[in-house]
Amino acid sequence: MRAVVQRSFGDPSVLRVEELDPPQPIPTEVLVRVHAIGVNPVEAFIRSGAFPLIGQPPFVLGWDISGVVEESTPHTWRFQPGDEVFGMPLFPRAASAYADLVAAPALNLVRKPAALDHVHAAALPLAGLTAYQALHDLAGVEAGQRVLIHGAGGGVGHLAVQLAKLAGAHVVAVASASKERFVQALGADEFVDYQSRDFVEEVDPVDVVFDLVGGGLAERSLATLEAGGVLVTGVARTDAALRAKVEAAGVRFAAVSVDPDRAALETLAAFAEDGLNVHVERTFALDEAPEAHRLVAGGHVTGKVVLVPTSRT
Numbered sequence: 239m240r241a242v243v244q245r246s247f248g249d250p251s252v253l254r255v256e257e258l259d260p261p262q263p264i265p266t267e268v269l270v271r272v273h274a275i276g277v278n279p280v281e282a283f284i285r286s287g288a289f290p291l292i293g294q295p296p297f298v299l300g301w302d303i304s305g306v307v308e309e310s311t312p313h314t315w316r317f318q319p320g321d322e323v324f325g326m327p328l329f330p331r332a333a334s335a336y337a338d339l340v341a342a343p344a345l346n347l348v349r350k351p352a353a354l355d356h357v358h359a360a361a362l363p364l365a366g367l368t369a370y371q372a373l374h375d376l377a378g379v380e381a382g383q384r385v386l387i388h389g390a391g392g393g394v395g396h397l398a399v400q401l402a403k404l405a406g407a408h409v410v411a412v413a414s415a416s417k418e419r420f421v422q423a424l425g426a427d428e429f430v431d432y433q434s435r436d437f438v439e440e441v442d443p444v445d446v447v448f449d450l451v452g453g454g455l456a457e458r459s460l461a462t463l464e465a466g467g468v469l470v471t472g473v474a475r476t477d478a479a480l481r482a483k484v485e486a487a488g489v490r491f492a493a494v495s496v497d498p499d500r501a502a503l504e505t506l507a508a509f510a511e512d513g514l515n516v517h518v519e520r521t522f523a524l525d526e527a528p529e530a531h532r533l534v535a536g537g538h539v540t541g542k543v544v545l546v547p548t549s550r551t
């Protein structure tokens with residue numbers, strides 16, 4: 239099979255397609271023929287060496303997959319060959335998803351919603367579960383609450399806008415002007431272009447801030463948060479000084495670390511059947527992984543970026 243292998247940390251050019259032996263599924267696992275692979279910022283951080291989450295190279299990056307079960311072991315009862323599945327298996331251990339074939343625990347996969355093709359299904363798990371876990375498991379968002387999202391037009395943010403709306407919240411979306419129509423179409427009630435306006439001056443108090451950008455935005459958001467509110471960060475999880483400042487302001491600090499929660503993924507699949515908009519800005523072939531990483535590492539994607547093994551196109 240073909241896989242995007244990296245043999246050293248470095249710039250995107252270290253990502254190269256090689257022929258590898260297919261992985262062998264063990265009991266409770268299935269072998270998935272991958273039709274599409276979601277690309278996430280964490281993979282760019284790992285590739286560069288800035289965040290060595292899966293150890294030293296060589297390795298194959300990637301978690302988000304959508305594809306077809308090719309082989310099921312005798313002890314694996316959840317899926318049969320031919321089933322269409324998606325998920326983010328094994329995260330944060332290596333899943334080696336930038337490949338034609340992936341061996342994955344069946345428990346980490348769910349049936350692909352018919353409403354999504356493989357490209358859009360592969361874009362959903364990691365970003366969607368991050369949004370779901372931040373808003374529901376951590377913030378406990380309730381109908382009528384006001385939720386502000388920094389990075390509302392990106393992979394996690396565009397799904398968070400929709401999940402917050404589905405929960406009955408009033409959503410304030412913060413993004414660049416180029417994304418205004420996009421996030422409003424997703425249901426955002428208010429929009430702030432961070433390049434020309436200051437959310438601190440323009441936004442009435444909110445109950446929840448979800449920060450997907452960092453760089454001091456969490457701290458600045460304290461001026462906008464109601465006492466008793468929640469700040470959920472996806473980017474400053476281990477910042478003890480930030481946590482102390484947030485708690486001193488009477489606001490709860492919560493840090494999301496996404497995991498492959500099967501029940502939440504089933505919920506996201508059901509939302510997709512009901513019209514959740516998973517937006518893919520661009521697809522790339524497997525051998526264009528360096529270009530995909532350049533785009534994602536640039537930090538201004540609208541929705542998601544997806545790799546499509548060329549053998550499937």
Ligand SMILES: NC(=O)c1ccc[n+]([C@@H]2O[C@H](COP(=O)([O-])OP(=O)(O)OC[C@H]3O[C@@H](n4cnc5c(N)ncnc54)[C@H](OP(=O)(O)O)[C@@H]3O)[C@@H](O)[C@H]2O)c1
Nearest residue numbers: 279368389391392393394413414450472494495496538539
């Ligand atoms: N902790 C976890 O478990 C977890 C899980 C997933 C992601 N993350 C992290 O969360 C971050 C976002 O992930 P993602 O996949 O959504 O990334 P993404 O797709 O790159 O989206 C980031 C978005 O932020 C916008 N942005 C940049 N500067 C901004 C600013 N000052 N104010 C408001 N928006 C701004 C960008 O576009 P515009 O500038 O054009 O608006 C872009 O749409 C990444 O750092 C990622 O590593 C963490």
